[in-house]
Amino acid sequence: MLGSQQGKQLYEYIDNYVVFDLETTGLNPNWDTIIEVSAVKVRMGERTETFSMLVNPERPIPSSASMVNHITNEMVKQEPTISEVFPQFLDFIGDDILVGHNIHTFDMKFIHKTAEALYGNVVSNNYIDTLFLARQCLPQLSRYRLVDIAAYFQMNTAEAHRALQDCIMTQTCYEQMRKIGDKQTTHTCPVCGGRLLQRQGRYGAFLGCSNFPQCRYTENCR
DSSP states (O other): OEESSOOOEEOSOOSSEEEEEEEESSSOTTTOOEEEEEEEEEETTEEEEEEEEEOOOSSOOOHHHHHHHOOOHHHHTTSOOHHHHHHHHHHHHTTOOEEESSIIIIIHHHHHHHHHHHHSOEEOOOEEEHHHHHHHHOTTOSOOOHHHHHHHTTOOOTTTTSHHHHHHHHHHHHHHHHHHHHHHOOOBOTTTOOBEEEEEETTEEEEEETTTTTOOOEEEOO
16 A cells, blocks of 8 residues: 555556556646545455545646636635545555556556655555556557547447446456457467567567566567
8 A cells, every 4th residue: 555665567457456547637746745545445346345535636627727627716725635535445445456547647646646745655556547448458549538548439428537437448458458458469478478479569569578678578469
């Protein structure tokens, strides 16, 4: 949950995890802050529990942010602050692996920054970013926003950009991509026994171990 080292990014499909998503006042974790945090607990591929709270940022929400996530100053003025919400979020996620879309470059930075500010530590949960999985198993797409992937799987995207709905969309996309990923390769890593996944490198496609970075085995695609 909390520790001195940040969790590692994984590239695999698992049965038990927590999907999470944040809405914020802006894109920079150094001065923007969280205004909504939601999470969905998944066991054996099925949603079992949800967590969703608005957060009072103790500052005005820019109109540019409200236009995207539809969260207004009026909606959050009576809500708890992040110092009250974040401990509840940490209790909910426990030590589960986290799953989310574009969390490697966005949400995890806000999570780590908040944990450092409140506790002097970072979140140590390992995590899976569905953006990377989508690029791997859906090479035919031209864009990889969550709404693009959801539309590919014929999902309703009308309520996108609210945290809980984005969690539900992400979880559904993750499970749909699992079906594709399972068909892409049945090869196993000769070093650690993990599953070999097709990835795209600067010199083209290759197979890499799903246990990367612990295992760095690769081989050429046949």
